[in-house]
Amino acid sequence: MAASSNSKSNSTDTEADKKSPKGLVTDDEDYGYYFYPEREEKKKKSYFERVLSRDDASNFTCRMNVQTCMEKNPMVKLMVGALSSHGCPVDMKRHISCEPCLAKVSGGFDPKTMQVVLCQNNIQNKDVCCNVLAHELLHAFDFCRAKVDFENLRHLACTEIRAANMNHCSLAAAYAIGEASLFGVKERHQLCVKNKALQSILLVRNVPKEEAMIAVDEVFDRCYSDTEPYGRRCFKSMPRAKRALDEARNYYDFD
Numbered sequence: 356m357a358a359s360s361n362s363k364s365n366s367t368d369t370e371a372d373k374k375s376p377k378g379l380v381t382d383d384e385d386y387g388y389y390f391y392p393e394r395e396e397k398k399k400k401s402y403f404e405r406v407l408s409r410d411d412a413s414n415f416t417c418r419m420n421v422q423t424c425m426e427k428n429p430m431v432k433l434m435v436g437a438l439s440s441h442g443c444p445v446d447m448k449r450h451i452s453c454e455p456c457l458a459k460v461s462g463g464f465d466p467k468t469m470q471v472v473l474c475q476n477n478i479q480n481k482d483v484c485c486n487v488l489a490h491e492l493l494h495a496f497d498f499c500r501a502k503v504d505f506e507n508l509r510h511l512a513c514t515e516i517r518a519a520n521m522n523h524c525s526l527a528a529a530y531a532i533g534e535a536s537l538f539g540v541k542e543r544h545q546l547c548v549k550n551k552a553l554q555s556i557l558l559v560r561n562v563p564k565e566e567a568m569i570a571v572d573e574v575f576d577r578c579y580s581d582t583e584p585y586g587r588r589c590f591k592s593m594p595r596a597k598r599a600l601d602e603a604r605n606y607y608d609f610d
């Protein structure tokens with residue numbers, strides 16, 4: 356399971372609440388599935404049980420947000436188009452699932468069911484929903500394109516580097532807090548991507564931090580320079596996202 360942590364601002368990678376809850380971590384590796392209780396045991400609820408469930412309202416809101424993201428968000432539309440072009444069309448009802456999750460996890464991609472999980476209890480608004488959805492669809496894209504083995508630490512590191520690179524770390528933010536030189540900005544952007552990828556790995560894998568850092572470093576150069584299917588990094592600004600979407604129309608088939 357590749358998961359992403361809840362990010363209220365969509366971009367920062369310094370929040371302390373991204374740690375996996377120690378009480379939930381078992382000695383046995385389960386690759387993050389414990390965050391998604393409904394993945395392990397499909398709860399068989401009757402219609403009335405579901406209607407009366409307090410999860411129902413947040414599930415409805417989540418599904419409405421997903422629909423809006425699919426129709427309007429350029430990052431999500433680009434990912435859906437790219438997946439389709441690679442032979443993995445996205446059916447909203449089949450491949451995207453809004454579920455309650457444990458801790459502060461905001462989403463994940465489950466390769467066993469080919470489903471993106473969105474954590475309805477942890478995603479606060481539409482913008483966060485679109486960002487999490489685009490992040491998880493990128494994992495789905497890597498799985499579709501390159502058959503990523505999420506249980507392989509280096510594979511996981513690579514896809515998390517790519518997601519952080521294209522969806523989370525803003526070059527503008529790196530510029531704002533960095534030195535006013537191109538060198539400083541580039542360094543800071545790479546550091547942001549490394550940190551974000553590391554946090555994402557540690558959220559789902561019960562491995563020593565050093566081991567995760569080594570995996571990130573080993574694959575960093577290759578995975579950082581691979582910006583498919585976006586073609587460019589740093590999607591914090593909508594104009595950039597829309598531009599990428601327009602460019603992608605030339606080689607991907609979507610509305």
Ligand SMILES: [Zn+2]
Nearest residue numbers: 358359518555
């Ligand atoms: Zn991720």
